[in-house]
Amino acid sequence: MARYTRVAIGLHWVIALMILGTFALGLYMHELPLSPTKLKLYSYHKWIGVTIFALVLFRLAWRLGHRPPPPPPSMPVWQHHAASAAHLALYLLTLAIPVSGWLMSSASGFQVVYLGILPIPDLLGKDKGLAEQLKQAHELLNIVMFAVVVMHVAAALKHHLMDRDDVLSRMLPFIKPRSKDS
Amino acid sequence: MNSRFLVAITAAVAAFALPAWADNIDHAKSQISFVSKQMNVPVDGLFGKFSAQVAYDPKKPAASKAEIEVELGSVDTGSAEANTEVAKKSWFNIAAFPSAKFVSSSVKSLGPDKLEVKGNLSIKGISRELTFPVTVKTAGGNNTFEGTFPLLRLQYKIGDGAWSDTDTVADEVQVRFRIVTTSSK
Numbered sequence: 122m123a124r125y126t127r128v129a130i131g132l133h134w135v136i137a138l139m140i141l142g143t144f145a146l147g148l149y150m151h152e153l154p155l156s157p158t159k160l161k162l163y164s165y166h167k168w169i170g171v172t173i174f175a176l177v178l179f180r181l182a183w184r185l186g187h188r189p190p191p192p193p194p195s196m197p198v199w200q201h202h203a204a205s206a207a208h209l210a211l212y213l214l215t216l217a218i219p220v221s222g223w224l225m226s227s228a229s230g231f232q233v234v235y236l237g238i239l240p241i242p243d244l245l246g247k248d249k250g251l252a253e254q255l256k257q258a259h260e261l262l263n264i265v266m267f268a269v270v271v272m273h274v275a276a277a278l279k280h281h282l283m284d285r286d287d288v289l290s291r292m293l294p295f296i297k298p299r300s301k302d303s
Numbered sequence: 304m305n306s307r308f309l310v311a312i313t314a315a316v317a318a319f320a321l322p323a324w325a326d327n328i329d330h331a332k333s334q335i336s337f338v339s340k341q342m343n344v345p346v347d348g349l350f351g352k353f354s355a356q357v358a359y360d361p362k363k364p365a366a367s368k369a370e371i372e373v374e375l376g377s378v379d380t381g382s383a384e385a386n387t388e389v390a391k392k393s394w395f396n397i398a399a400f401p402s403a404k405f406v407s408s409s410v411k412s413l414g415p416d417k418l419e420v421k422g423n424l425s426i427k428g429i430s431r432e433l434t435f436p437v438t439v440k441t442a443g444g445n446n447t448f449e450g451t452f453p454l455l456r457l458q459y460k461i462g463d464g465a466w467s468d469t470d471t472v473a474d475e476v477q478v479r480f481r482i483v484t485t486s487s488k
Contacts, residue, residue, distance in 0.1 A: 155388045157471035164342040230346065230381050237343035247347075 123190035124291040132180045133292060136173055136215065140270075143169040144263065167226060167233050171241065174219035181212065193286045207273055214266040221262055225255035326354040329445065332483040335373060337454070339380070340473035352377035357484050359439070359446050364418055367410040369448075371482070373403045375426075393464045400427045408432070416440065420450075426459040448482040 125133070143166050150162040192201045226233050227243035229252040234240045245251065280288035290296050336349040352374040359367045375395045380386050390397040407422035418437045423430050435452035454476045456462055462472055 155384050157465055157468050160341050160471050164344070231341075232344050234342070234344045 125189060126183075126187050127294075128183055129180070129187060129189070130292055130294050132176060132183065134294065136176050136180065139169050139173050139176075140215065140266075143173070144267070147263070164234075164237065167222065168236055170219040170222050171233065171235050173215060177212065177215045190291055193284075193288065195284070195286065196288075204276065207269055207276070210269050211266070211273065214262060214269065218259065218262050218266060221255055221259040225252055225259050228252035228255055326356060327485055328355045328357065329483040329485050332447075333481055335371075335478070335480045337479065338477045339456075340475070342471060343473075346381040348378065348380040350374070350377050351379060355482055357446070357448065357482060359448075359484070361439070361441065364412040365410055367407070367418065367420075369405070369407040369410075369420065369422070369482075371405045371480075373405075375400070375402055389462075393466055394462050396427055405433075418448075424454075424459075426461065429459045431458055446484045448484075449480065451477060451479045454478050 153159040227245040230247040355371040403426040411419045421434045437450040440447045
């Protein structure tokens with residue numbers, strides 16, 4: 122069975138780890154009292170967000186030139202559609218969430234300076250009310266993504282453990298597919 | 304409760320004590336702002352309340368004098384969270400030092416509409432000499448003085464302790480001012 126390309130596999134897992142890390146960081150940091158550590162963590166969170174955004178763009182470009190392997194023939198059509206919808210949602214969310222964070226940062230009066238070196242232009246001026254709305258949008262989008270990721274992981278495990286097909290293993294690095302065909 | 308009451312009293316006394324001398328600036332047009340750098344991100348801030356007394360004669364620039372007192376409690380650092388933070392002991396310690404003061408010691412002409420002002424800036428009980436260029440514009444009997452100077456916050460122990468880490472909050476803060484005097488002399 123066809124696997125994803127090495128680049129696609131690498132991007133998937135690197136982005137997944139970054140999302141997991143910065144999601145946890147986001148949950149942790151906003152409760153902290155103001156301190157140098159808090160300022161650092163906010164910056165790291167933003168830098169990781171910018172990196173995720175750039176990697177997702179690259180991943181989409183890569184995907185255009187390297188089509189993902191087809192679903193196993195045994196998979197019902199509705200599941201294939203559900204999987205496609207979930208993947209589309211994940212791509213959109215991994216782009217929309219960094220953008221909402223970037224806009225929220227601008228509206229709060231804090232420009233994003235990537236890695237402390239590269240200033241990313243502010244699309245919005247400082248606006249407290251708008252900053253609050255964007256914060257809520259950023260949180261809401263994250264809750265939605267959390268739900269989609271849970272489904273995504275559950276589906277992958279179901280394929281691997283119950284259907285015993287190659288859907289998960291073709292995205293795993295260093296693992297040989299279970300079978301040549303199917 | 305008690306300490307909050309004390310703070311209120313201190314603030315009231317400070318507010319009362321501020322206009323001890325005649326102020327001759329147009330507050331609607333004058334502004335004292337600053338740019339701090341947090342994780343290399345420039346953040347705009349300003350002081351909402353200050354009073355100043357400026358004496359300036361374009362024919363005798365060397366005789367010019369300026370005295371500016373800034374109410375530190377009127378600071379807007381750019382976020383509510385930071386405004387609460389900078390009132391604390393390790394920053395401005397506003398309860399003990401409610402204001403910052405600049406008093407000029409000498410003024411030199413640097414050519415038309417340009418001055419070099421030297422004076423002492425006192426913040427948190429620490430006084431340091433500063434020298435910076437000022438541009439002057441005169442229109443309709445009003446003088447507008449504008450300038451920028453770098454303030455090294457750690458020289459005044461602004462943000463000491465954990466906050467003295469300059470990788471997080473840079474030592475240098477750019478202070479920008481525009482002082483417009485009222486036309487009556």
